[in-house]
Amino acid sequence: MSRLLFIFMVFGLLLLPFTTLAQQSRDFxxxxxxxxxxTLSGSGVSDNEFDKTNLSLDIGYGYFFNQNWQGFIRQSLxxxxxxxxxxxxxxxxxxVDYNFNMGxxxxFLGATIGYIYGDGVKDSFIAGPEGGLKAFLSESTFLIVAVGYDFIFEDADEANDTFDEGVFNYRLGLGYRF
Known part of the structure; x- marks a missing residue:
């Protein structure tokens, strides 16, 4: 559990620059x-000779049921x-995510469920909590920072047993509201 606390503390420190943005900006x-x-997020890592490269792309679509509750679907590659x-x-x-209106x-806080598949991973279900922050730069454009915890399971009976063996996922990207 101390690892989870450490991740959330690091995540909190990453959010500090956004507090200055909040004080300088108008309310949307x-x-x-x-x-x-x-939303569109991405990341990449290469060694110093670019022989080994890892690229990641995440695209998402969200729909608001009211001003706070949002349903979404996301695809990561x-x-x-x-x-x-x-x-x-x-x-x-x-x-689903619950979005807090703070200017x-x-x-936001929420939960996800999905499926992971491909080379080097065992095709499995994933589920877990997530949280993050959207910092609006204009009426329709925002930065998004998020962290989630996915536990991996093959069937419902296994879900409780694998929660402690999950993985963290992080996102930093841009979003567009319309």
Whole structure:
């Protein structure tokens, strides 16, 4: 459990710069029923000679049932390029988030469920909590920082047993509300 506390503390420190943004910006209107958003996040890692590269892309679509509750679907794709071996894995998730209206800062908490598949992973179900922050730069554009905890299971009987063996996932990206 101390590892989980450490992750949330690091996540909290990452959010500190957004508090300055909140104090300098004006308040943007809250979400309304029927509001939608698209998010795009990505990351990459390469060794110093670019022989080994890991790229990750995450795209999401969200729909608001009212000004706070959002349903979403997200698709993640990870590509690993190594000499003589290329692999990919992907995850498809759906879930709900509760968005707190705090002006142009919108913290959220929620839960996801989905499926992970591809090379180098055992095709399995995933589920878990997530939380994050949307920091609006304009009426429709925002930065998103999020962390989730996925536990992996093959059937419902196994879900309780595997919660402690989960993995953290992180996202940093841009979003567009329409």
């Amino acid at each position: 209107s809250p979400y309304k029923m029927g509001s939608q958003e698209l 990870n590509i690993v390029d190594q000499p003589g071996d290329n692999a990919y894995n992907a995850a498809t998730r759906t879930g 142009n800062l919108r913290p």
